[in-house]
Amino acid sequence: MPNKKNSILIIEDSLAISMLIHEFLKKLDYHDVHTCNTGKAGIQSFSDLVNKGIVPVVFLDYHLPDMTANEIMSNILSIRPDTRIIIETADAKNEEQIKAALRDGAYQYVEKPIRYENLKNVIKTLEEEEPDIEKQTFDHGQKIESFLKMSTRISVMRLSEYSDTKVEVVKEYVKKLESEGRIQRIEDIKEITCNQCNSMRIAMNFYCPSCKSSNFKQGKLIEHFKCGNVSIDESYTNNTCPKCRKEIKILGVDYKAIDNYYICNDCGDKFPEPAHxxxxxxxxxxxxLDKAKWITSEGLKLVR
Ligand SMILES: [Zn+2]
Ligand SMILES: [Zn+2]
Ligand SMILES: [Zn+2]
Incomplete structure (x- = not known):
């Protein structure tokens, strides 16, 4: 029976690349594709999808302006540790970087410039290795071990929640693995939990500081010195200032560009950092954050 095609989330700041990936995926019969141009918007959109019961495969640009790939991955994996994240990197020669990303939980990588053949191969492996742990009937031990395998480091409490196993049972099993020399205890891990239900599946939620909407995008602002207008670059059609209707001419002389600003799609406000x-x-x-509950438990690491 053919698999139902996964949903895809592309987190990529270059519109051209994200459109290209989208095109390729269409050819491979993937039609539920979401795109975001910043890490923060990406995490937001990921947790919205998970809330709707969808776990998308994530294409993640290694170099995003607002957050490191590592931060984004750890946010996504803390929501769903079984998420498959595919890193897009232009430095495929930089083996250390790729190794580190794979160690931190990335599933695969594709080299930039992205070629159809490469992307097709990654998708093929992914389709063949459908892991979907939560749908399979594993016993506690197998569940615990598979979550240990997926994480660089994980706490006993998180392991208990992910594997849906009582803490005492996890601790017993961990003792057994430890005596077999297969895992190693590391320093304790302090983590945020929900102040209502104690869950550790906590996502950061980013929003516009003015109207609290999460519907924002990242863009470039242009300030026209002469009239003082500051607005998104798209509003300067044909290099004409939307306020004074004069032409903007020389960067740094009569206007300046301010990169990496966020613009709210709902209220139009502009801000350097979204609130969270x-x-x-x-x-x-x-x-x-100040209302969060914190919990500390032993950290564990698989011996590889
Ligand atoms: Zn909760
Ligand atoms: Zn102007
Ligand atoms: Zn707003």
Whole structure:
């Protein structure tokens, strides 16, 4: 029976590349494709999808302006550790970087410039290796081990939640693995939990500081010195200032560009950083950092 095609989330700041990937995926019969141009918008969109019961395969640009690939991956994997993240990198020669990304939980990588053949191969492997742990009937031990395998480091409490196993049972099993020399105890891990249901599946939630909408994009602002207008570059059609209708001429002389600003699609406000709080993926409770509950438990690492 053919697999149902996964949803895809592309987190990529270059519109051209993201359109290219989209095109290729269409050819491979993937039609539910979402795109975001910043890490923050990407995490937001990922947790929205998970809330709707969809776990997308993620294409992640290694170099995004607002967050490192590592930060984005750890946010995504803390929501769903079984997410397949495919890193797009232009430095495929930089083996260390790729190794580090794979170690931190990336599933695969594709080299930029992205070629159809390469992307097709990655997708083929992915389709053949459908892991979908939660749908399979594993016993506790197998579940615990598969989550250990997926993580560079994981706490006992998180392992208990992900594998849906009581903490005492996890601790027993961990003792057994430890005596067999297969895992190693590391320093304790302190983590955020939901102040309502104690879940550790917590996602960062980014929003516009003015109207609290999460519908924002990242863009470039242009300031026209002469009239003082500051607005998104798209509003300067044909290099004409939308306020004074004069032509903008020389960068740095009569106008300047301000990169990496966020623009709210709902209220139009412009801000250098979106505000953020946390959202519990399990019960949808939204809370600020100072209202979060913290929990500390032993950290574990698989011996490789
Ligand atoms: Zn909760
Ligand atoms: Zn002007
Ligand atoms: Zn707004």
């Amino acid at each position: 709080d946390y959202i519990c993926v399990k019960c949808n409770n939204r809370f600020a």
